Amino acid sequence: MLVAWRYRKRENSFIQSFDPRAWVIFYGCFLFATLSFWDVRFLLPFFVIAVFVLLTSGVKWHEMRRAFLFILGFVFFFAILTFLTGRGGTEVYKQEHLIREFRASFSILGWTPALKITVERAFFAVSQLVRVFSIAVMTILIPYSLDPALYGITFKGIGLPDKFAYAMDLTMRFIPTFGRDFQLTMDAQRARGYELDKISGGIIQQVRKLGPIFVPVTIHAIIASEDIIDAMDLRAFGIGPRTWLDVLTYQTRDRILIAFGVLILAASLVVGIMGYGSFWVPESLMKMF
Amino acid sequence: MTPFPLVVDNLSFRYRDRQGAAIHNISFEAKPGEVLLIAGASGCGKTTLIRCINGLIPRSYKGDMSGEVLVFGGNVKSWKLSQISQKVGTVLQDPERQILGTKVLNEAAFGLENLGMAREEIFQRVDEALNFLKITHLRNRETFSLSGGEKQKVALAGVLAMRPSILLLDEPLASLDPASAQDTLDAVRMLADQGLSVLLVEHRVEDVLRINPERVMFMSEGQVRYLGDAAGLSKVVDYREVKLPAEQIVERAKLDPPPVAIQILPGATKSASKDDALVTFQDVAFGYESEREVLHGINLTINRGDVIAVLGPNGAGKTTFVKHAIGLLKPKSGSVIVDGRDTREASVAEIASMLGYVFQSPSHMLFAPTVHDELAFGPTNMKHAKDQIELEVKEALKMVNLSEKENDPPLALSFGQQKRVSIAAILAMRSRILVMDEPTAGQDYQNYMNFMDAILQMPAFEAILFITHDVDLAAIYANRVLIVNDGRLVADGTPQETLHDFDRLKANRLVPTSLLAMNLKRFNETGRFMRAEALAHI
Numbered sequence: 001m002l003v004a005w006r007y008r009k010r011e012n013s014f015i016q017s018f019d020p021r022a023w024v025i026f027y028g029c030f031l032f033a034t035l036s037f038w039d040v041r042f043l044l045p046f047f048v049i050a051v052f053v054l055l056t057s058g059v060k061w062h063e064m065r066r067a068f069l070f071i072l073g074f075v076f077f078f079a080i081l082t083f084l085t086g087r088g089g090t091e092v093y094k095q096e097h098l099i100r101e102f103r104a105s106f107s108i109l110g111w112t113p114a115l116k117i118t119v120e121r122a123f124f125a126v127s128q129l130v131r132v133f134s135i136a137v138m139t140i141l142i143p144y145s146l147d148p149a150l151y152g153i154t155f156k157g158i159g160l161p162d163k164f165a166y167a168m169d170l171t172m173r174f175i176p177t178f179g180r181d182f183q184l185t186m187d188a189q190r191a192r193g194y195e196l197d198k199i200s201g202g203i204i205q206q207v208r209k210l211g212p213i214f215v216p217v218t219i220h221a222i223i224a225s226e227d228i229i230d231a232m233d234l235r236a237f238g239i240g241p242r243t244w245l246d247v248l249t250y251q252t253r254d255r256i257l258i259a260f261g262v263l264i265l266a267a268s269l270v271v272g273i274m275g276y277g278s279f280w281v282p283e284s285l286m287k288m289f
Numbered sequence: 290m291t292p293f294p295l296v297v298d299n300l301s302f303r304y305r306d307r308q309g310a311a312i313h314n315i316s317f318e319a320k321p322g323e324v325l326l327i328a329g330a331s332g333c334g335k336t337t338l339i340r341c342i343n344g345l346i347p348r349s350y351k352g353d354m355s356g357e358v359l360v361f362g363g364n365v366k367s368w369k370l371s372q373i374s375q376k377v378g379t380v381l382q383d384p385e386r387q388i389l390g391t392k393v394l395n396e397a398a399f400g401l402e403n404l405g406m407a408r409e410e411i412f413q414r415v416d417e418a419l420n421f422l423k424i425t426h427l428r429n430r431e432t433f434s435l436s437g438g439e440k441q442k443v444a445l446a447g448v449l450a451m452r453p454s455i456l457l458l459d460e461p462l463a464s465l466d467p468a469s470a471q472d473t474l475d476a477v478r479m480l481a482d483q484g485l486s487v488l489l490v491e492h493r494v495e496d497v498l499r500i501n502p503e504r505v506m507f508m509s510e511g512q513v514r515y516l517g518d519a520a521g522l523s524k525v526v527d528y529r530e531v532k533l534p535a536e537q538i539v540e541r542a543k544l545d546p547p548p549v550a551i552q553i554l555p556g557a558t559k560s561a562s563k564d565d566a567l568v569t570f571q572d573v574a575f576g577y578e579s580e581r582e583v584l585h586g587i588n589l590t591i592n593r594g595d596v597i598a599v600l601g602p603n604g605a606g607k608t609t610f611v612k613h614a615i616g617l618l619k620p621k622s623g624s625v626i627v628d629g630r631d632t633r634e635a636s637v638a639e640i641a642s643m644l645g646y647v648f649q650s651p652s653h654m655l656f657a658p659t660v661h662d663e664l665a666f667g668p669t670n671m672k673h674a675k676d677q678i679e680l681e682v683k684e685a686l687k688m689v690n691l692s693e694k695e696n697d698p699p700l701a702l703s704f705g706q707q708k709r710v711s712i713a714a715i716l717a718m719r720s721r722i723l724v725m726d727e728p729t730a731g732q733d734y735q736n737y738m739n740f741m742d743a744i745l746q747m748p749a750f751e752a753i754l755f756i757t758h759d760v761d762l763a764a765i766y767a768n769r770v771l772i773v774n775d776g777r778l779v780a781d782g783t784p785q786e787t788l789h790d791f792d793r794l795k796a797n798r799l800v801p802t803s804l805l806a807m808n809l810k811r812f813n814e815t816g817r818f819m820r821a822e823a824l825a826h827i
Contacts, residue, residue: 062578062580147391148391149390149391149392149395149431170389173391181653184648184650184653185653185654187612187617187648188646188648188653188654189654190617190637190638190641191615191617191637191641191645191646191648192641192654192666192667192670192714192715192718193637193638193641193642193667193670193671193718194638194666194670195636195638195670211656212654212656212657212666215655215656216652216653216654216655216656219652219655219700220650220652220653223652224386227381227383227386227387228386228389229349230345230349230381231381231386231387231388231389232389233345233348233349233370234343234345234370234374234379235374235399235400235403235447235448235451236370236371236374236375236400236403236404236451237399237403238403239369239370239371239403239404240405241405242402242403242404242405243401243402243405243406243407243408243411244402245394245395245398245402245408245411245412246395247408
C-alpha cells in the first residue's frame, strides 16, 4: 500500500482551499448535473467551471502531462469515432441533415464504404467532447488535490459507515499499488520476449494471450489483500465504532461550495424536467442543408 | 496464576487444505524481558506458530488445532482478536504490506482508532511509541517516502502504541539493507530490555545473535529441535542449515571433510576472447521524472566471466541500474550497449536472447498451468523451433533439479521451487548473461546456498550479475563487487578491493560480517574470499 497518488500540498490551489468533503459533494453534484445535458449551450458553463478549476488547481503541466494526454486522447478518440460512425448519437436525434457524403470508389461484397457528414453528427461529437472533457478534468484533478491521508475521514464525513469509509480509502489507495504491480509484471514478461503490441488473432485468442499479465497481477493482488486483511485484523479493525484521528471542520466557503453544487444539480434536474437541455442543433444550420 | 506472559502447551495445528500437521506438540513459555529467536528452514512451521499465538489461527486460517496458547494465564482460544491484539503485537515480514496509514501518525494510531479510544489518549500513546523508538522526527512524514528501516520501525510503532506485553516479529529483516536490519534489531533489544517478551522469527541468525537473544528455538518439520541459550545452538544444528558466526562454523567444519570446490561459470572460460565486453554502460543517467535524476553518470563494462554482486542501501538505484541492461529502462543520457547494440535501438525481446533478467518475486511472472508451459513461454516468444523448445525446457528443468515437477502448476510449488522455476524460465531462453534481483530474498540459508551453488556452476552463462543485501553472498560468490548508492557507482572492484574498507561499507549502509572480517584477516594466506567451511581447512 505504499505507492502514492501524486498529491502534494499546493499553495494558492483553489480546489485545495476547500474541505475535501465539500469538494467531493460538489464534484458529485457537478458530475450528475453535467450528465443530465446533451445541449452544448447548457454544457458550456460546466466546461468553463472545469477549465477554471484546472487552471487554478496549482497542478503543474509536467506533473499531470501523461495522465492528461491519456485522457484527452481517449476523449478525442471516442468523439471522432462517434462522428465517423454516427453510433451513440442516434439515441438522441432522429433525423440527420447531410452536409456531405464521401463514397469509396470500390465495393466489398456489394457494400460500398461511405462516410456521411451530417449536422447532427458534427454537433453530437462536439457536445460529447465538451461533456466528457468537463467530467474528465474534474475527475483527474482529485488524486492530485485531495490528501490521501484524509480519504477515510472524507468518506466518513459524507455519511458512509466506518467500514465502508475505510474500504473506500483503501480502494483508492490500492489503485496506484495495483498500477505498480501491473508494471512489474509487464516488465517481467517483456524480459521473456512478450510483446503486448504484437498480440494478434481473434478476440478469444487475444484475451488468452493477455494471461501472462493478468494471472500474475491477479494472484499478487489476492496475496497482497490477504496480508492487508491480516494486518487490519491484528490491529482490531472493525470491532466497533472507530475514532478518526483527523478532524475536518467546515468553513463558510465550504458551505457556499456545497450550496452552489446542490443548486447546480437542482437547477439542472428542474431544467431537464421542463424539457430543456436535450440534444440541440442550431435551427439555422439545419435549414442550410 | 502463571508467572509467564506466554505459555504454549502441546500445540499442534494442521491447515484444512493441507496434509500433515504444520506444527506438532510445541511447548514453551516466554519470559518478560527476553528475546526468543525462532529459527529454522522455510516451511518448518515458524509462521504457523506465530499465527496460533496472535489468533489468526483459527480465526483467519482454518484447520485442526490442539493444545493451548495461554496469555497471562488466559486461553486465547476464547478471546476476541481485538482482545488478543492488545496483549500480543505482531509485526509481519513485509512492512510495505503491513503499513496501512498514509502518514506515520495515522499508521501508528490505526489500532487505537479501531479500539475507539479518545483522541487525546491516541495522540499521547502514539507520541510515546514514536519517542521510544526515537522516530519522533518521522511523525508527519508520508509512509511511502520512508526508507526500509524506517518503515519497519513505523510498523513497530503501530503495534507498540497498543501497549502489548508480547511482541511477535515474523522475519522483520527480510527486505532490509544491513544497516536498517541492525537499527531494527537494536530497537527490538531495547523493547525486551523494557520488559516485553519478544519472539523473533528470523533466517538471519547471525545478525540476531549480535543482540544477544536470551534463548534460541530451532524448529524443523513442525517440531522444536532445540530450545536453549544461543551458545548451545551451534552444537546441535548443522552449520549448513543455519547461518552461524564464521568462527563457530570454522570450529565445527574442521571436524568434517573439506567442502567440494565449485567451478564458477564453466561456460565462460571456454571462450577464446576472454575479455570481450558483453554489456557496456557509457555515462548513463536516468530519472523517472524529468526534474529528478536517480542514476548519475554510470560507467561500467560487464565482461565474459564476470560474477558481479551489486550492493547498496534500499532505494539506492540498484534495480533501476540493472533494468537498463535489458532495455526495460532507456537512459536519459549516455548509452547502454548490449552485445554491440544500443538498447535504444533494440526491443526488450531482442535483448532478452542475450540477457536474462530474473525478477525478485517469482509471483510477478508465473502464470502458466504447468511448469513446462511456463518454461516454454520465453523461447516461444522468441520464435524458437518447436523441437528446440522441448529440448531447452528439458535441459533447463534438469539444471534447476525440477524435472519431476514438469507437469505441476508453478503457482502450487513452494517459494524456493518457484524461484528455481523463474530461473529455469530464463535458462530455457538460452540467454548468455543472467541478471538476478535479490535471488536469495525469502529463502532460508541452506536453500539459498544450494541455489547459488547450482546457478554459478551452470554452463549456460557467460556472466552473472546479482543484486543483494547479503555482504557474505557477495564476498564468497562474486569475483567483482559494485556498490551503488544514491544513483552513483561508489565502488567497483574485486571483493577484497571493495569490501576491505569498513568505513566505506558503513557509509553505504553495509555492515561487515564475521566471515568478511575472517576472510580479510586471512587474505594473504588464501588470496581470495572463501566460505567459512573452506577456511576451516586452510
